[in-house]
Amino acid sequence: MNDMASNTRDNLLMVVFTAAVLTMPIWLTPIGAGYPDLLQKFAIFGIFAVGFNILFGLTGYLSFGHAAFLGVGSYTAVWTFKLLGMNAVPAVFMSILFAGIFAAAIGYISLRRAGIYFSILTLAFAQMCYNLAYSVLTPITNGETGLRVLNSDPRIFDRMFPSQDTDGVLLADFFGIELTGYQGFYFCAVLLIIAFYVSLRIFRSPFGMMLKAVKSNQNRMNYTGLNTRPYTLAAFVISGMYAGLAGALLCVTDPLAGAERMQWTASGEVVLMTILGGAGTLLGPILGAALIKYFENIFSAFNEGTLQSFFSFLPESLREITVSVSSLFVGEGWHLTLGVLFMLIVVFLPGGIMEGIRRLIALFGKRGPGDGAEAKKAGALPAAAE
Amino acid sequence: MKILQVSDVNKRFGGLQALNNVNLEIEEGAVHAIIGPNGAGKSTLLNCFVGRLVPDTGTVMFNGTSLLGIKPHEINQAGVSRVFQTPEIFEEMTLLENIMIPAFAHRDGSFRINAWASVAGDTEIREKAEHILEDVDLIEKKDVIAGSLSRGDKRRLEMAMCLVQDPKLLLLDEPTAGMSRADTNNTIDLLKKIGERRITKIVIEHDMHVVFSLAHKISVLAQGTVIAEGLPDDIKGDPRVQEAYLGGAHL
Numbered sequence: 240m241n242d243m244a245s246n247t248r249d250n251l252l253m254v255v256f257t258a259a260v261l262t263m264p265i266w267l268t269p270i271g272a273g274y275p276d277l278l279q280k281f282a283i284f285g286i287f288a289v290g291f292n293i294l295f296g297l298t299g300y301l302s303f304g305h306a307a308f309l310g311v312g313s314y315t316a317v318w319t320f321k322l323l324g325m326n327a328v329p330a331v332f333m334s335i336l337f338a339g340i341f342a343a344a345i346g347y348i349s350l351r352r353a354g355i356y357f358s359i360l361t362l363a364f365a366q367m368c369y370n371l372a373y374s375v376l377t378p379i380t381n382g383e384t385g386l387r388v389l390n391s392d393p394r395i396f397d398r399m400f401p402s403q404d405t406d407g408v409l410l411a412d413f414f415g416i417e418l419t420g421y422q423g424f425y426f427c428a429v430l431l432i433i434a435f436y437v438s439l440r441i442f443r444s445p446f447g448m449m450l451k452a453v454k455s456n457q458n459r460m461n462y463t464g465l466n467t468r469p470y471t472l473a474a475f476v477i478s479g480m481y482a483g484l485a486g487a488l489l490c491v492t493d494p495l496a497g498a499e500r501m502q503w504t505a506s507g508e509v510v511l512m513t514i515l516g517g518a519g520t521l522l523g524p525i526l527g528a529a530l531i532k533y534f535e536n537i538f539s540a541f542n543e544g545t546l547q548s549f550f551s552f553l554p555e556s557l558r559e560i561t562v563s564v565s566s567l568f569v570g571e572g573w574h575l576t577l578g579v580l581f582m583l584i585v586v587f588l589p590g591g592i593m594e595g596i597r598r599l600i601a602l603f604g605k606r607g608p609g610d611g612a613e614a615k616k617a618g619a620l621p622a623a624a625e
Numbered sequence: 626m627k628i629l630q631v632s633d634v635n636k637r638f639g640g641l642q643a644l645n646n647v648n649l650e651i652e653e654g655a656v657h658a659i660i661g662p663n664g665a666g667k668s669t670l671l672n673c674f675v676g677r678l679v680p681d682t683g684t685v686m687f688n689g690t691s692l693l694g695i696k697p698h699e700i701n702q703a704g705v706s707r708v709f710q711t712p713e714i715f716e717e718m719t720l721l722e723n724i725m726i727p728a729f730a731h732r733d734g735s736f737r738i739n740a741w742a743s744v745a746g747d748t749e750i751r752e753k754a755e756h757i758l759e760d761v762d763l764i765e766k767k768d769v770i771a772g773s774l775s776r777g778d779k780r781r782l783e784m785a786m787c788l789v790q791d792p793k794l795l796l797l798d799e800p801t802a803g804m805s806r807a808d809t810n811n812t813i814d815l816l817k818k819i820g821e822r823r824i825t826k827i828v829i830e831h832d833m834h835v836v837f838s839l840a841h842k843i844s845v846l847a848q849g850t851v852i853a854e855g856l857p858d859d860i861k862g863d864p865r866v867q868e869a870y871l872g873g874a875h876l
């Protein structure tokens with residue numbers, strides 16, 4: 240492929256992506272997702288999944304413990320708030336750093352094995368972190384209650400430059416701008432755009448090509464003069480740093496860190512997001528993350544009452560059965576919906592949502608040229624899908 | 626000058642003496658063929674050169690330094706490339722990528738985080754890769770996924786992957802095995818062509834036509850032992866070789 244052409248295509252992808260993310264509050268409103276709390280989650284878990292994809296999507300090493308780095312990021316962020324003050328910038332920076340250090344240590348040991356053994360090792364490490372956070376490390380993590388910022392904390396910079404309302408609830412800020420509501424979302428959105436750009440650069444770089452080679456044939460790499468271990472470790476650390484960033488952002492938008500964030504279900508969730516969207520694709524993990532968070536939001540809010548009114552058109556007896564069956568899939572049971580969705584995707588669309596989009600484009604491509612917007616999308620998506 | 630010196634190498638697999646006091650000297654710039662029946666230990670010997678196996682006893686010196694206990698990627702960085710008996714390529718990637726990876730390894734070393742550079746923008750590497758693909762007649766397929774190639778093309782691709790690294794020593798393990806006559810002839814032509822580059826080559830081969838049209842020197846291995854060594858004409862007439870290797874048939 241031509242250098243100029245690929246550059247133009249990537250630039251177009253970046254422009255479309257940036258515009259799409261920044262206008263999310265507008266175009267997601269019709270489907271009931273246009274409010275800051277949910278939009279933030281899209282951005283934060285999008286970052287988490289984009290980072291996870293650099294490890295899993297490119298090298299094929301399936302980590303089942305990345306929530307540990309999310310947790311480390313969160314605790315570091317809250318501690319940075321406590322010690323340095325409520326500005327989000329140092330918190331984000333410190334979280335990425337600490338998550339990176341943790342990832343280097345855990346990755347160094349786990350990467351001595353491949354395949355299922357690697358997955359089990361990462362899972363074991365993450366559960367260890369989770370249990371430590373709950374028990375021995377209570378002085379650092381505040382155990383079950385969770386770690387939060389107190390008015391009595393040092394917060395050096397806040398003391399040096401006191402702002403007007405120090406007595407209210409402590410919220411993270413960006414040099415004086417309180418990061419709540421839409422400000423909070425836009426802070427996360429900008430970081431998502433940066434995170435996506437970095438991932439795009441990695442995908443197109445010789446380093447990214449080596450990571451794909453790891454997945455393809457490690458034997459050939461070795462006999463080609465390449466040392467595979469540092470490549471996998473670098474990918475592991477980078478994805479850990481992304482997780483740390485996501486963990487920090489969870490605390491930027493709500494300054495509370497709890498151990499449950501490190502649980503294996505959270506590690507599993509990012510795996511689902513990546514596979515659902517399309518592992519190894521650029522945009523897929525973000526779509527997967529958004530889809531899961533969206534469904535979680537909708538289905539977990541349903542209860543018996545909403546179902547009753549939803550199915551009110553049915554006759555009494557039939558309604559009772561329908562409601563009791565479908566109630567298994569909503570509220571607390573929404574994970575069942577997620578499981579079914581995941582099964583359907585893996586069976587019918589192994590490449591995830593991105594493969595579905597690719598197939599649709601191929602279908603439209605055969606039917607002749609679409610309108611302007613369609614063509615624009617088709618131009619950008621194959622670049623992202625590759 | 627000797628580029629590779631193998632002295633008294635022994636290798637046992639359980640009860641099987643796969644290599645038995647093997648001595649071998651490879652002249653720089655030569656094409657040295659190793660022939661012998663199946664299971665003679667030819668691949669095992671190559672494995673000892675590239676760090677896949679470590680001999681039980683004996684030494685392997687490459688350009689005056691020992692290769693024993695050195696990791697495969699370090700041996701390759703020192704200038705030894707290998708074509709395997711069953712092609713080892715990056716099946717999921719394009720031909721161009723397959724060539725660019727070894728080219729990067731050759732230029733940038735065994736590990737480098739050049740995550741901000743662009744593969745497509747690296748004209749030096751790309752031109753080098755395309756040039757090699759032209760040499761092996763695969764240039765029209767450069768954007769094809771390597772896994773879809775025929776066996777002969779895969780082998781040629783793997784050879785190109787080695788050649789792009791400008792190796793000092795190239796090891797070829799049965800480069801024409803399983804190929805049609807036409808593919809075999811193409812491969813011989815290719816090997817002759819790359820012979821002009823004066824790369825030292827060790828070729829393991831069953832096809833006597835290939836051996837006698839390429840090799841400067843031949844070693845015959847049988848049951849882990851070198852039973853004969855010499856110029857192609859000497860080997861052709863050696864009765865021990867005909868006995869061990871050819872079951873008495875005439876060449």
Ligand SMILES: Nc1ncnc2c1ncn2[C@@H]1O[C@H](COP(=O)(O)OP(=O)(O)O)[C@@H](O)[C@H]1O
Pocket residue numbers: 638641643661662663664665666667668669670
């Ligand atoms: N890694 C191994 N473990 C056990 N036995 C092996 C191994 N590699 C080769 N052998 C045995 O050593 C003998 C020589 O094999 P090989 O070197 O592949 O022969 P060839 O000359 O056909 O290439 C064979 O009997 C083979 O089964």
Ligand SMILES: [Mg+2]
Pocket residue numbers: 667668669710798
């Ligand atoms: Mg063999």
